[in-house]
Amino acid sequence: MSAILQVQNLVKNYGDFKAVKGVSFDIEEGEIFSLLGPNGAGKTTTISMLSTLYTPTSGDAIIGGHSITKDPMGVRGIIGIVPQDLALYEDLTARENLIFWGQMYNLSGKSLTTRVDEVLEQIGLTDKAKDRVKTYSGGMKRRVNIGVGLLHKPRLLFMDEPTVGIDPQSRRAILDTVKDLNKQGMTLLYTTHYMEEAEELSNRVGIFDHGEMIAIGTQKELTQQVGEAETLILHVGENDDSEALAKTLKDIQGVQQATAVDHEVSVVCAEAEEVLAAVVTKANDRGIKIRSIDIREPNLEAVFLHLTGRALRD
Amino acid sequence: MLKTFLIGIKDVRLAFRDRAALILMLAAPFVLTVGLGLVTGRFSSKTSSGISDIPVIIVNLDNGQLGNALADVFNSADLADLLEPAIGSDPEAARKSIDEDKAAAVVIIPEGFTKSIIPQQSDFANGNVVAADPVKIEVYANPSRSTGAGIVKAIVDEFLSRVEEGRVSETTSIEQLMFSGRITPQQALAIGSAMSEGIETTAPASTLAVKINSSTANGDAVKFDALAYIAPAMALMFLMYTVSYGGRSILAERAQGTLPRLLVSPTNSAQILGGKVFGIFLTGAAQMLILIGASSLFFQLKWGDTLGVIVLVLAAVFGATGWGMFITAIARTSAQVANIGMSITLIFGIMGGSFINLEQLPFFVQTFSKITPNAWALDGFTTLGLGGTLTDLSAPVIALLSMGSILFLVSVVLFGKKNLVQK
Ligand SMILES: Nc1ncnc2c1ncn2[C@@H]1O[C@H](COP(=O)(O)OP(=O)(O)O)[C@@H](O)[C@H]1O
Numbered sequence: 239m240s241a242i243l244q245v246q247n248l249v250k251n252y253g254d255f256k257a258v259k260g261v262s263f264d265i266e267e268g269e270i271f272s273l274l275g276p277n278g279a280g281k282t283t284t285i286s287m288l289s290t291l292y293t294p295t296s297g298d299a300i301i302g303g304h305s306i307t308k309d310p311m312g313v314r315g316i317i318g319i320v321p322q323d324l325a326l327y328e329d330l331t332a333r334e335n336l337i338f339w340g341q342m343y344n345l346s347g348k349s350l351t352t353r354v355d356e357v358l359e360q361i362g363l364t365d366k367a368k369d370r371v372k373t374y375s376g377g378m379k380r381r382v383n384i385g386v387g388l389l390h391k392p393r394l395l396f397m398d399e400p401t402v403g404i405d406p407q408s409r410r411a412i413l414d415t416v417k418d419l420n421k422q423g424m425t426l427l428y429t430t431h432y433m434e435e436a437e438e439l440s441n442r443v444g445i446f447d448h449g450e451m452i453a454i455g456t457q458k459e460l461t462q463q464v465g466e467a468e469t470l471i472l473h474v475g476e477n478d479d480s481e482a483l484a485k486t487l488k489d490i491q492g493v494q495q496a497t498a499v500d501h502e503v504s505v506v507c508a509e510a511e512e513v514l515a516a517v518v519t520k521a522n523d524r525g526i527k528i529r530s531i532d533i534r535e536p537n538l539e540a541v542f543l544h545l546t547g548r549a550l551r552d
Numbered sequence: 553m554l555k556t557f558l559i560g561i562k563d564v565r566l567a568f569r570d571r572a573a574l575i576l577m578l579a580a581p582f583v584l585t586v587g588l589g590l591v592t593g594r595f596s597s598k599t600s601s602g603i604s605d606i607p608v609i610i611v612n613l614d615n616g617q618l619g620n621a622l623a624d625v626f627n628s629a630d631l632a633d634l635l636e637p638a639i640g641s642d643p644e645a646a647r648k649s650i651d652e653d654k655a656a657a658v659v660i661i662p663e664g665f666t667k668s669i670i671p672q673q674s675d676f677a678n679g680n681v682v683a684a685d686p687v688k689i690e691v692y693a694n695p696s697r698s699t700g701a702g703i704v705k706a707i708v709d710e711f712l713s714r715v716e717e718g719r720v721s722e723t724t725s726i727e728q729l730m731f732s733g734r735i736t737p738q739q740a741l742a743i744g745s746a747m748s749e750g751i752e753t754t755a756p757a758s759t760l761a762v763k764i765n766s767s768t769a770n771g772d773a774v775k776f777d778a779l780a781y782i783a784p785a786m787a788l789m790f791l792m793y794t795v796s797y798g799g800r801s802i803l804a805e806r807a808q809g810t811l812p813r814l815l816v817s818p819t820n821s822a823q824i825l826g827g828k829v830f831g832i833f834l835t836g837a838a839q840m841l842i843l844i845g846a847s848s849l850f851f852q853l854k855w856g857d858t859l860g861v862i863v864l865v866l867a868a869v870f871g872a873t874g875w876g877m878f879i880t881a882i883a884r885t886s887a888q889v890a891n892i893g894m895s896i897t898l899i900f901g902i903m904g905g906s907f908i909n910l911e912q913l914p915f916f917v918q919t920f921s922k923i924t925p926n927a928w929a930l931d932g933f934t935t936l937g938l939g940g941t942l943t944d945l946s947a948p949v950i951a952l953l954s955m956g957s958i959l960f961l962v963s964v965v966l967f968g969k970k971n972l973v974q975k
């Protein structure tokens with residue numbers, strides 16, 4: 239396998255603020271690569287540079303042999319982009335949107351209309367193709383947004399958090415589409431702050447935080463970094479102080495990390511059974527009632543927690 | 553080139569699908585045209601199929617060739633449907649019947665009218681070859697029938713301008729008078745011989761030989777067809793709205809993410825900006841042509857020489873598009889463009905003569921009006937409405953094209969500085 243994308247020490251500053259601090263990684267032809275990181279990590283900024291919208295402060299990336307800084311036009315023909323925020327004409331129909339964007343990607347005539355029909359089929363909107371986009375649900379709009387990125391059959395598709403803010407059904411449909419596209423040979427760079435999506439979709443994951451790639455590898459390689467650690471998830475009552483509980487739990491022998499998000503406390507430890515009793519006792523001592531406990535095998539959430547001391551979703 | 557075109561077409565489509573924009577682009581100028589037309593009495597003297605049977609009294613005290621020719625014009629078969637002429641002999645009595653609203657206008661051809669224009673054989677005989685001061689024809693108009701009176705005045709004007717042309721170049725005048733059925737070949741012979749002798753030797757080509765002295769019962773100026781002024785004035789005023797709407801869409805596309813999406817497609821920024829400008833231009837031109845079409849259809853309004861109208865519309869839209877770009881280039885958000893655009897629509901509308909004829913405004917306003925596309929284009933449309941053609945439009949067309957070009961250059965420089973996307 240060869241790299242379709244090579245990112246070389248990419249930097250982006252907004253004034254004094256360093257949004258991306260020298261990131262390097264490769265994406266192999268044919269894989270789904272996920273950039274996993276919390277909001278504000280710098281995922282969109284990175285994608286914006288790779289898609290030639292923003293000029294990097296320094297560094298470069300080579301996509302299919304074209305430099306994003308020296309040959310942006312060459313890059314644009316190879317890549318497709320599904321931006322995080324919808325970028326559609328709401329007063330045009332889905333079909334009119336796809337036709338227009340197809341034209342902007344140099345498609346025309348019969349090949350344009352056939353391709354538009356194919357894409358409508360693929361995103362499941364053939365029946366609604368003649369309705370204006372503004373009449374669509376959030377999930378349907380997202381699917382059109384994706385469709386636009388597929389028209390010219392890009393070799394490398396950037397998808398920036400395509401499932402944010404939609405219903406579970408549409409989300410499922412989108413994840414399935416992503417897998418289909420990959421099966422048909424498309425390489426994907428997928429950004430998300432949902433660990434489950436990265437786990438389900440990707441061959442390899444890059445964990446992104448504060449403008450830096452803090453870990454990269456297959457899910458297996460990454461979880462091995464935290465050892466054989468397991469995660470205990472405690473669900474506590476609405477009025478309980480989960481933050482304070484997390485703090486005290488860190489003192490327990492064998493607990494590597496403990497963090498609280500809303501009414502959930504995550505406890506990373508080598509062996510769940512060993513610490514379970516102590517955890518429950520501590521909670522009782524503080525008068526906190528534990529409603530339920532889950533034990534999870536090592537996952538990307540735990541990796542993030544291990545590396546940053548923070549939960550992914552805060 | 554192709555993409556520029558496609559982006560422009562897309563923008564026209566979007567503009568015509570935006571109900572709020574449609575109201576301001578088409579409904580508002582149309583309704584205002586009707587409203588102001590009603591106020592000025594444009595519709596009061598006409599039936600649904602148009603104007604007809606305008607009562608007019610001709611008092612011919614001249615009884616020379618030209619006076620008779622003018623009287624014949626009013627009695628000609630061509631104008632039989634439009635006019636209902638009556639012959640009067642006493643100017644005072646005729647004026648009185650206007651005051652009693654019995655006719656739309658009185659045309660008084662004074663004694664010695666022909667003689668004052670065409671030197672008579674007797675003048676040559678006794679060596680008096682200097683033409684007398686032209687004697688004025690009086691059109692006494694009924695203010696409550698301004699449309700009818702306007703038409704009468706226009707007919708007299710037309711006749712006099714032909715005669716005037718004749719004084720300058722006698723042959724065409726004779727041909728035209730004859731061609732238009734206004735004089736008979738016999739008369740042509742007589743007039744022609746008299747003119748060719750008289751004009752060449754006596755009349756300086758530059759003096760205005762014929763003056764029209766028009767008056768109404770209350771002293772108001774008479775207009776030919778109020779709508780011929782109102783309709784273009786309203787269309788031009790809301791053209792300024794349309795161009796600011798178009799400019800606004802540039803910043804709106806940035807905010808809604810479609811501009812960044814365009815920028816990462818294999819389309820360069822010149823094509824994109826060009827497409828946006830082309831879209832503004834096309835939308836404005838479509839708006840103007842629809843309004844012109846509608847007023848021709850519903851009000852039988854004659855805009856004049858077709859080629860002239862088309863060229864003037866394109867020039868006016870070009871000048872206005874320059875303003876749309878300029879507003880966009882100096883504004884930060886699309887809301888700002890909307891506000892500035894609305895203000896400019898109104899200010900240019902008023903200062904450019906859309907509501908009050910510029911001649912009635914103070915001098916500094918007349919000067920200021922030269923920066924508005926409205927004033928120049930309105931000037932052009934008035935010229936066309938009065939029978940002018942493309943060749944009479946060079947001043948407004950050149951002014952509008954220069955205005956557009958200068959504003960484009962300034963805007964492009966400003967756009968370059970401001971960076972349409974965050975870099
Ligand atoms: N145009 C901008 N100007 C200044 N700061 C920005 C801009 N865009 C993003 N940022 C900041 O850069 C950081 C990274 O943002 P972003 O790339 O959108 O993160 P993510 O997509 O991972 O949520 C955030 O702190 C954000 O506030």
Ligand SMILES: [Mg+2]
Pocket residue numbers: 281282283322398399
């Ligand atoms: Mg983002």
